[in-house]
Amino acid sequence: MDFVLESKRRIALVAHDNKKQDLIEWASWNRAVLANHTIYATGTTGKLLEQALDFPIHKLMSGPLGGDQQSGAKIAEGEIDFLIFFWDPLEPQPHDPDVKALIRIAVVWNIPVACNRASADYLISSPLLGGAYQSVLPNYTAHVERVIEPV
Numbered sequence: 001m002d003f004v005l006e007s008k009r010r011i012a013l014v015a016h017d018n019k020k021q022d023l024i025e026w027a028s029w030n031r032a033v034l035a036n037h038t039i040y041a042t043g044t045t046g047k048l049l050e051q052a053l054d055f056p057i058h059k060l061m062s063g064p065l066g067g068d069q070q071s072g073a074k075i076a077e078g079e080i081d082f083l084i085f086f087w088d089p090l091e092p093q094p095h096d097p098d099v100k101a102l103i104r105i106a107v108v109w110n111i112p113v114a115c116n117r118a119s120a121d122y123l124i125s126s127p128l129l130g131g132a133y134q135s136v137l138p139n140y141t142a143h144v145e146r147v148i149e150p151v
């Protein structure tokens with residue numbers, strides 16, 4: 001039987017101001033899984049996450065200053081595998097066209113996208129991210145490198 005070796009994934013985390021606390025809580029809860037991957041974030045989100053998680057995050061520009069566009073470009077270039085974007089559905093943003101463009105390009109390139117906590121929980125629980133290991137082994141923090149069967 002052939003096997004596919006799975007290891008680090010590149011995950012982009014982005015949140016609008018009213019959703020930042022929500023994302024930080026979610027990321028702190030899932031720190032052990034996230035620490036096994038390469039994390040990108042827009043500027044302010046990344047700064048707050050780095051303080052909360054205490055591991056390095058690749059910080060792009062702040063969203064309104066081009067960070068959403070940078071994230072989108074990385075998706076188009078195949079440099080981001082997952083997008084977790086807690087966007088604010090109740091408040092207009094000065095860079096709404098960029099927000100739409102980021103979500104659009106994630107769909108165009110068919111990467112998994114989560115826009116709220118419920119869907120982020122599903123993504124982080126995916127065997128592709130090693131989430132299943134966290135629920136089985138709560139203290140497991142080492143780099144996860146596993147063998148899974150191809151689909």
Ligand SMILES: O=C(CO)COP(=O)(O)O
Nearest residue numbers: 042043044045062063064
């Ligand atoms: O505006 C954002 C997403 O559209 C997020 O940007 P910041 O993380 O810099 O606040």
